[in-house]
Amino acid sequence: MPDTRYTFLDTPIGALLLAGTDERLRYIGFPTGKGAVTPRADWHRDDAAFAEGRRQLSTYFAGRLTRFDLDLDPRGTPFQLAVWEELTRIPPGETISYGELAKRIGRPSASRAVGAANGANPLPIVVPCHRVIGAAGSLTGFAGGLDTKRWLLALERGTASTVPAQLSLL
Numbered sequence: 218m219p220d221t222r223y224t225f226l227d228t229p230i231g232a233l234l235l236a237g238t239d240e241r242l243r244y245i246g247f248p249t250g251k252g253a254v255t256p257r258a259d260w261h262r263d264d265a266a267f268a269e270g271r272r273q274l275s276t277y278f279a280g281r282l283t284r285f286d287l288d289l290d291p292r293g294t295p296f297q298l299a300v301w302e303e304l305t306r307i308p309p310g311e312t313i314s315y316g317e318l319a320k321r322i323g324r325p326s327a328s329r330a331v332g333a334a335n336g337a338n339p340l341p342i343v344v345p346c347h348r349v350i351g352a353a354g355s356l357t358g359f360a361g362g363l364d365t366k367r368w369l370l371a372l373e374r375g376t377a378s379t380v381p382a383q384l385s386l387l
Contacts, residue, residue: 222263241290300334310373
């Protein structure tokens with residue numbers, strides 16, 4: 218099995234951890250909170266890794282990228298992989314409910330399972346789980362925090378401030 222390599226990317230929402238093998242991303246981790254991913258002891262830091270991923274994410278955060286084209290290597294169940302694939306079809310700045318996402322994958326009664334799969338997404342932002350909201354239109358859980366979710370949606374809609382909400386509180 219190839220070695221897992223990792224690097225960090227400075228972004229407006231903090232330093233993201235990017236990890237995977239070769240140039241295939243397996244994880245994107247937020248710096249803090251529920252979605253925090255820290256490098257494991259057997260991972261190797263390589264700041265030259267994931268050049269294309271770093272370039273595309275930087276372009277996204279500059280508001281100039283609407284669709285990622287990266288080699289990804291997510292690990293999950295067939296159900297999770299189906300949910301994550303469908304997430305990539307949600308246009309930037311648009312949102313859908315967990316129930317609608319369940320319908321789109323042909324499992325209309327599985328909105329809670331869809332929510333669990335959404336929460337297990339190892340590649341947030343690139344696989345845009347931040348575009349899924351509650352049935353009543355409310356923002357619900359996000360590994361990077363609700364302020365980050367709100368800011369990402371605003372970025373995609375062209376209405377984001379240059380400083381994310383959680384940073385403006387400092």
